[in-house]
Amino acid sequence: MGTITASKRQLAWVFDLNKCIGCQTCSVACKMLWTQDEGTEHQWWMTVNTQPGQGTPKGWETMGGGYKDGKQTPGKLPTPEEFGGGWDYNYQEVLRGGKGRDVHLEKTAGSKTWGMNWDEDEGAGEFPNSYYFYLPRLCNHCTQPGCVEACPNDALYKDPENGLVLRNEDLCKGAQMCARACPYKKIYFNPARKVSQQCIGCFPRIEQGVAPACVRQCPGRAAWIGFLDDAHGPVAKLVNQWKVALPLHPEFETKPNVYYIPPLSPAPLNADGSWNENGDRIPASYLESLFGQPVHGAVDTLKTEMAKRRSGQPSELMDLLVMYKWEEALGHLRRDPAEIVWS
Amino acid sequence: MRIPTVIRRRPITAGVALAVLLTAGVLQFVGVNPAASQSATLTAFESSTDPGTDPASPAWKKAPVLQAPLSFQGATYPTGGGSIPTVSAQALHFQDRLYIRLQWDDATKDDTTTKVENFSDAAAIEFPAVSAATVPSICMGQASSGVNIWQWRADSQAGLKDPADVYTNALVDMYPSKDAIFYTARAAGNPYADPNQGPTQTLVAQAFGTLAKANVQDVKGDGVYADGKWAVVFERQLTGGDVDQATFTNGKSTDMAFAVWNGSEGDRNGKKSVSQFLKLSLVGVSLTGEESSPAGWIAAAALLVGFVGLGVGLGWYGYRESKR
Numbered sequence: 001m002g003t004i005t006a007s008k009r010q011l012a013w014v015f016d017l018n019k020c021i022g023c024q025t026c027s028v029a030c031k032m033l034w035t036q037d038e039g040t041e042h043q044w045w046m047t048v049n050t051q052p053g054q055g056t057p058k059g060w061e062t063m064g065g066g067y068k069d070g071k072q073t074p075g076k077l078p079t080p081e082e083f084g085g086g087w088d089y090n091y092q093e094v095l096r097g098g099k100g101r102d103v104h105l106e107k108t109a110g111s112k113t114w115g116m117n118w119d120e121d122e123g124a125g126e127f128p129n130s131y132y133f134y135l136p137r138l139c140n141h142c143t144q145p146g147c148v149e150a151c152p153n154d155a156l157y158k159d160p161e162n163g164l165v166l167r168n169e170d171l172c173k174g175a176q177m178c179a180r181a182c183p184y185k186k187i188y189f190n191p192a193r194k195v196s197q198q199c200i201g202c203f204p205r206i207e208q209g210v211a212p213a214c215v216r217q218c219p220g221r222a223a224w225i226g227f228l229d230d231a232h233g234p235v236a237k238l239v240n241q242w243k244v245a246l247p248l249h250p251e252f253e254t255k256p257n258v259y260y261i262p263p264l265s266p267a268p269l270n271a272d273g274s275w276n277e278n279g280d281r282i283p284a285s286y287l288e289s290l291f292g293q294p295v296h297g298a299v300d301t302l303k304t305e306m307a308k309r310r311s312g313q314p315s316e317l318m319d320l321l322v323m324y325k326w327e328e329a330l331g332h333l334r335r336d337p338a339e340i341v342w343s
Numbered sequence: 344m345r346i347p348t349v350i351r352r353r354p355i356t357a358g359v360a361l362a363v364l365l366t367a368g369v370l371q372f373v374g375v376n377p378a379a380s381q382s383a384t385l386t387a388f389e390s391s392t393d394p395g396t397d398p399a400s401p402a403w404k405k406a407p408v409l410q411a412p413l414s415f416q417g418a419t420y421p422t423g424g425g426s427i428p429t430v431s432a433q434a435l436h437f438q439d440r441l442y443i444r445l446q447w448d449d450a451t452k453d454d455t456t457t458k459v460e461n462f463s464d465a466a467a468i469e470f471p472a473v474s475a476a477t478v479p480s481i482c483m484g485q486a487s488s489g490v491n492i493w494q495w496r497a498d499s500q501a502g503l504k505d506p507a508d509v510y511t512n513a514l515v516d517m518y519p520s521k522d523a524i525f526y527t528a529r530a531a532g533n534p535y536a537d538p539n540q541g542p543t544q545t546l547v548a549q550a551f552g553t554l555a556k557a558n559v560q561d562v563k564g565d566g567v568y569a570d571g572k573w574a575v576v577f578e579r580q581l582t583g584g585d586v587d588q589a590t591f592t593n594g595k596s597t598d599m600a601f602a603v604w605n606g607s608e609g610d611r612n613g614k615k616s617v618s619q620f621l622k623l624s625l626v627g628v629s630l631t632g633e634e635s636s637p638a639g640w641i642a643a644a645a646l647l648v649g650f651v652g653l654g655v656g657l658g659w660y661g662y663r664e665s666k667r
Binding site: 001002036037038039041042077078079080085086087088108110111112152153154168169170171172173174175176177179188189190191192193194195 | 419420421456457458459460462498503504506507509510511512513514515518519520525526527528529531532533535536552554555556611612613
């Protein structure tokens with residue numbers, strides 16, 4: 001059984017769900033950088049899913065894993081069918097087979113019935129009060145990582161310098177105990193290398209002072225990276241000072257280090273078409289199911305600070321969230337990767 | 344004059360003892376143990392022909408079989424196994440090489456690990472390292488007494504399956520990084536990740552969680568699945584590649600344990616069926632593979648004479664005793 005050795009410092013991500021537009025630039029940036037090789041075709045270390053939704057893999061929130069009252073709870077292994085994959089159409093038959101007038105385009109046999117972003121923009125709620133928002137997810141590089149403790153080969157560890165959860169791929173034997181233990185189901189199996197793999201936090205970039213691809217490439221200025229103990233950095237300010245950035249599913253007890261600014265939503269419409277000024281279109285109970293009780297305080301703080309700014313008063317929190325200077329998102333990792341000669 | 348009882352009995356006692364010794368000697372010579380199920384020793388005779396790694400080689404026909412009971416592994420996380428109740432083991436040596444053949448019943452052939460929920464059938468043999476100060480713990484040894492493990496895996500033998508079988512329509516125009524360094528697990532030397540490793544891995548361990556690739560990968564092996572049974576042969580030279588490995592000497596015995604994984608039961612890692620420590624004894628006696636070899640006939644005749652002698656002796660002894 002693996003041993004969790006606490007790291008000296010902890011890198012953390014913050015995503016502002018009010019600013020994420022679901023463009024998947026982070027997903028593709030990560031894909032281009034890390035999972036283009038043989039055996040990684042199906043792996044999406046970074047995903048953005050529409051909430052409410054079943055996400056990636058399908059129904060991951062109910063697959064178990066993590067801890068319960070401090071004791072590890074084994075979850076289920078997410079199958080390739082639950083991760084889903086690509087599909088193809090009968091182009092050949094329709095476009096080149098001379099049957100274009102009789103046969104319509106349809107998915108070919110063997111096409112998956114789920115995929116990385118299958119339930120995009122479906123959301124929930126009844127018109128005109130339907131709602132959704134986007135949830136970018138990557139390995140949470142947890143402080144209490146169930147995967148590290150579950151590994152019978154001690155292949156996983158927390159990097160002592162930055163707290164990233166990394167894998168010794170020479171020790172991994174594909175026992176899948178990590179994939180079972182991870183409650184966020186962010187661990188993939190590489191069938192060509194026979195080892196499991198997950199987000200490595202772009203550690204080779206971080207070692208060179210470059211921010212992870214998902215953060216650096218975000219066009220919506222919705223992502224931050226930084227050390228949690230860097231009191232002057234935006235991450236620590238949002239998480240510790242303002243307490244508006246919250247971990248996802250804290251009840252899994254793995255102490256994740258990816259934090260989210262909860263989404264605000266417009267007032268719902270009453271049946272007569274008037275605004276219900278006291279309500280939120282995204283039910284507070286749904287946000288609580290994702291982020292726990294503290295989400296209510298975080299939403300209140302956001303609303304208060306937003307109102308202050310609207311009335312012309314200064315608000316450090318709103319300035320932080322607006323992110324006037326893009327480099328602020330990158331914390332101490334501002335180096336341009338283009339200037340590095342990789343050897 | 345009345346002859347003292349002790350002197351009268353002496354020729355009979357001596358005859359019985361002689362018959363017992365003769366029988367035992369012949370049994371030892373042919374490697375047949377009348378209490379085989381109780382035995383914990385597998386005798387490796389010298390083979391007259393090279394058995395190779397083919398489990399169907401005729402060299403195995405005459406080799407004595409040890410039925411090793413297996414059980415649930417409950418000593419360490421992750422616990423499990425127990426679905427394979429027994430493994431049949433045979434051993435031979437030929438020139439400077441040792442051959443061990445394992446056979447067990449398994450209703451399913453599990454040799455594909457493309458999906459995350461697939462696990463492979465496998466088998467392993469554990470020996471004390473030549474450098475072990477004492478008999479190591481059967482549970483992966485300890486710091487001063489390591490173990491040498493030979494593992495055969497069905498999925499490694501079957502080779503890499505195309506991931507596209509599972510992840511259909513994962514269309515790839517090109518792989519940008521075909522250099523070996525980009526195949527991270529392979530580049531890191533993980534034997535399981537290396538498609539050129541073959542079906543067997545030579546491993547060493549000094550405690551739980553320390554199992555690692557041996558510096559010298561010198562175990563060869565092959566497995567065949569037929570009629571609901573796996574038959575696997577391991578082959579290695581008698582002398583280990585380094586001090587972390589086991590070495591075998593003619594005329595000596597060593598400890599040995601087996602493990603079998605049943606992939607369809609989710610066996611992997613510690614989830615496996617395991618045996619206790621058994622003995623592997625190498626003897627410098629040749630065992631011919633021929634069905635009607637002269638040595639076989641001589642042994643059989645000697646056995647018959649021995650058993651008849653034993654029966655007659657015991658009968659006579661009983662008769663005499665009843666007359667007293």
